[in-house]
Amino acid sequence: MAVTLVFLGRLADLAGAPVREADAPLDWAGLLAVLGGELAEAVSGAKVRLAVNGALLADKTALAAGDGDEVALLPPVSGG
Amino acid sequence: MAVTLVFLGRLADLAGAPVREADAPLDWAGLLAVLGGELAEAVSGAKVRLAVNGALLADKTALAAGDGDEVALLPPVSGG
Amino acid sequence: MKDVRLLESAFAPGEAIERFAQGHPDAGGVVSFAGQVRAADGCEALELSHYAPLTLPGMDALADEALARWPLDGVMVVHRSGLMLPGETIVLVAAAARHRRDAFHAADFLMDHLKSDAWFWKREKRAGQWHWVEPREADYSDLARWK
């Protein structure tokens, strides 16, 4: 079934939408393949982090998302 | 005629009133004589300053007040 | 003690500060910082997005860290999200403490973390075009002071 990808900040612009579905299971190589091109390159950047169901991954290349999981793609933040 | 002495903070308590008149002309020795006792001692303390007509004296022992002058006796401050 | 809020619509910072100060009658002083959308520089609008599973929990943990680091009577952290116009308040932090230096440090700490270490993404509209804003170098060095 599906993994939900949530794109934040400028990654949502690159993705063309804030949310996208991907087939489960999904690992880091699979994520890059699904994203492709410019978006895969952006997500590979050292400052972009991943969270699965609201839990940050210390090592994003260890991604292992299953059916029903939500993967958030988090570029550098800027608040205040 | 007269010099007006204005006592601030705890000096007003010691003086028993916030304002007192003294004969003009008034120098440092004259001021201490007019004040007398505990009040003269308090005013001699290193942290007490004098102002004549709103202008602080760099050296209070150089006091030279004339008729109509206002001499303020200023103990250590505490605001905020 | 701890008031942490993520707001979707405009709010009055002065009112929030006053309520916070009155809620901490034993504190000698309250330091606050209010950040607003600047009218200068041709900024027409600002939009802040966030990620719900991380943003409010992160703000809450930040408030707890400030409370643990300094002897405070209370902290307030209020952050807007959504679309904002010039003059609107983006962020408001306040710290109440017996001694003012603790309150100054805590408010400073909270702001440094909200600027470059909280889950918000900011973009500005200039001449009709949206531009993503990333923290300045100074924001990262400000943050590093607390490590």
Place this chain on the structure above:
Amino acid sequence: MKDVRLLESAFAPGEAIERFAQGHPDAGGVVSFAGQVRAADGCEALELSHYAPLTLPGMDALADEALARWPLDGVMVVHRSGLMLPGETIVLVAAAARHRRDAFHAADFLMDHLKSDAWFWKREKRAGQWHWVEPREADYSDLARWK
């Protein structure tokens, strides 16, 4: 730009902060400090006296010094005198600046000077007795940081 006031009666700090922030739409942020009479420690009332020929001119010169030291959009210095009850605001300073660090420094600077280098005399009433308050050692060392 510069708002310096010596007030004889109670005022609402939040309102003053909000008006100040709105008056500086080009500033990115406003830092404020509000000091209030603490409800704790058995303080029943507080009285601040001042010496008119020195006090307001001194506050005004202090505000000018802050404006000269940091790139600020504006400063506000409001100080009460007279009799105050627990919960009432004694002092309020605010600084508006493009960069928040300048505003933090200016507000901190203003408070350190108002605490131990402005022409006010403070006494507290405890158990029906008035006691003069002098600055703490920490207030003098805080002040020395700016020399």
